[in-house]
Amino acid sequence: MMRLDLTSPIHRACRSALRWSGLFLAAGLTYDDLALYLAHGTGTQLNDDLEARIVEDVFAKNDMLTIVGTKGALGHCLGACGLIEFIILLQMLKRRLAPPTSG
Numbered sequence: 536m537m538r539l540d541l542t543s544p545i546h547r548a549c550r551s552a553l554r555w556s557g558l559f560l561a562a563g564l565t566y567d568d569l570a571l572y573l574a575h576g577t578g579t580q581l582n583d584d585l586e587a588r589i590v591e592d593v594f595a596k597n598d599m600l601t602i603v604g605t606k607g608a609l610g611h612c613l614g615a616c617g618l619i620e621f622i623i624l625l626q627m628l629k630r631r632l633a634p635p636t637s638g
Contacts, residue, residue, distance in 0.1 A: 567597045571633060573624050574604035575616075603627070607637040 559565060572594070574586055594600050605623050612619065627633055 566594055569594065569597060569600060571624075571627065572600055572602045573620055573627075574602055574636075575606070575620065601633050602636075603633045604636040605634070608634075 559568075572590060574583075574590070590602065605620055606616070609616065609619060623634075
């Protein structure tokens with residue numbers, strides 16, 4: 536059995552946040568319109584497995600989705616990680632280029 540700690544996900548909360556995000560609806564989009572997903576798993580078996588299952592469920596019909604992750608290259612810097620990943624995401628969108636996933 537895996538030990539839960541500070542970075543352990545809560546499946547229902549993660550799934551709800553992704554599936555019911557009002558951002559897509561407000562923009563008139565569906566999950567099939569998404570072209571890029573920046574994975575946020577912490578590089579642990581527990582988090583990565585959970586996020587993979589949720590993404591597979593939510594985006595099951597989206598064959599064009601590109602999934603990238605930066606945590607393997609950045610490590611887990613707790614509170615700062617979201618900001619760092621957001622900056623990287625903005626650069627990906629600006630350059631229309633997704634970096635390779637490491638780790």
